Amino acid sequence: MLTGLWYYALPGAQLARGAMTNRTILGEPVLFGRDADGQAFALLDICPHRGMPLTEGRFDGREVECCYHGWRFDRSGGCTAIPWLVDGEEIKVDRIKVRRFPVREHLGNIWIYMDPARRDVDEATLPELPPVPEIGIARPNLVVEMVFNCHVDQAVIGLMDPAHGPFVHTSWWWRPNRAMQVKEKAFAPASYGFRMKRHRPASNSRAYYLFIGGQPETEIVFRLPGIRTEHIRAGRHQLAQMTAVTPIDENTTRISHVIYWTLPWLTALKPFLGRIAHRFIDQDREVVEKQQRGLKYKAPMMLVKDADTLARWYFRLKQEFAQSQAEGRAFENPVEETVLRWRS
Ligand code: FES
Numbered sequence: 412m413l414t415g416l417w418y419y420a421l422p423g424a425q426l427a428r429g430a431m432t433n434r435t436i437l438g439e440p441v442l443f444g445r446d447a448d449g450q451a452f453a454l455l456d457i458c459p460h461r462g463m464p465l466t467e468g469r470f471d472g473r474e475v476e477c478c479y480h481g482w483r484f485d486r487s488g489g490c491t492a493i494p495w496l497v498d499g500e501e502i503k504v505d506r507i508k509v510r511r512f513p514v515r516e517h518l519g520n521i522w523i524y525m526d527p528a529r530r531d532v533d534e535a536t537l538p539e540l541p542p543v544p545e546i547g548i549a550r551p552n553l554v555v556e557m558v559f560n561c562h563v564d565q566a567v568i569g570l571m572d573p574a575h576g577p578f579v580h581t582s583w584w585w586r587p588n589r590a591m592q593v594k595e596k597a598f599a600p601a602s603y604g605f606r607m608k609r610h611r612p613a614s615n616s617r618a619y620y621l622f623i624g625g626q627p628e629t630e631i632v633f634r635l636p637g638i639r640t641e642h643i644r645a646g647r648h649q650l651a652q653m654t655a656v657t658p659i660d661e662n663t664t665r666i667s668h669v670i671y672w673t674l675p676w677l678t679a680l681k682p683f684l685g686r687i688a689h690r691f692i693d694q695d696r697e698v699v700e701k702q703q704r705g706l707k708y709k710a711p712m713m714l715v716k717d718a719d720t721l722a723r724w725y726f727r728l729k730q731e732f733a734q735s736q737a738e739g740r741a742f743e744n745p746v747e748e749t750v751l752r753w754r755s
Pocket residue numbers: 458459460461462463477478479480481482
């Protein structure tokens with residue numbers, strides 16, 4: 412699991428003003444809160460006094476109060492009060508701190524920065540957020556989240572795999588039979604990842620033509636740690652979607668899929684579209700979870716020809732990112748401009 416990157420934390424709409432919630436990210440329990448001014452923040456969800464999860468306590472929109480002995484913390488993680496102290500008991504309360512994680516909110520998504528040294532970091536030194544295509548819609552029209560019982564790598568390469576469609580996504584709205592076509596797509600390096608250049612989706616990718624219509628053109632970008640974005644243009648309308656893969660721990664991974672659109676008819680179809688998006692991701696979940704049964708036996712991992720090149724790139728990108736971090740040098744993208752061909 413890579414650190415030193417922004418991870419998708421949760422949809423902003425799931426965090427009301429004055430509320431807090433917890434999510435485990437890369438094995439760390441995290442409290443996410445939104446203060447009375449609407450600002451999101453994140454703290455380690457462990458009280459520094461005796462380890463109580465802080466989300467078991469209360470949050471008044473300013474401070475979090477631990478449920479055990481009532482110690483209070485502000486949104487930067489600083490302790491503000493130890494209620495049991497009596498006059499004359501000298502203790503520098505403000506020296507007690509809960510670890511704070513940098514968070515940013517953009518286009519209705521909350522992101523968290525996971526630092527390799529597991530400490531408070533200087534916000535000014537952090538990299539840019541993964542770019543989500545902006546189509547003039549401030550928050551996702553649709554959010555689907557799901558947990559896969561597998562390591563993040565299996566989730567990422569399972570979702571990006573170009574060859575499983577005819578065998579896994581066999582619903583009528585996607586690929587009703589196993590009709591396969593030769594696909595030829597041009598790729599180029601992109602920031603911390605790669606890009607499939609703008610193209611017309613294949614005629615057997617039925618959902619594009621079913622829901623979007625017109626002459627859709629799509630561009631897909633993948634970047635570390637596991638963020639796939641797609642920008643579709645069809646006439647004057649646009650659709651943008653992002654699949655973000657975030658490890659909960661070594662064996663569990665959360666998939667967050669958000670969609671933005673300017674197509675008015677999709678808003679009318681939203682409940683239906685929600686079910687279809689859910690079913691699509693669930694097909695990926697089912698297949699990678701079945702795969703886990705074989706992988707338990709130290710099964711082989713073959714990466715064969717063009718169809719497995721994206722997986723190969725993912726592992727190379729990861730390796731280069733970790734190495735460049737360890738050596739304190741700039742990241743050098745290992746991906747080269749190329750055309751890949753496969754049947755799906
Ligand atoms: S455990 Fe949190 S105040 Fe004691």
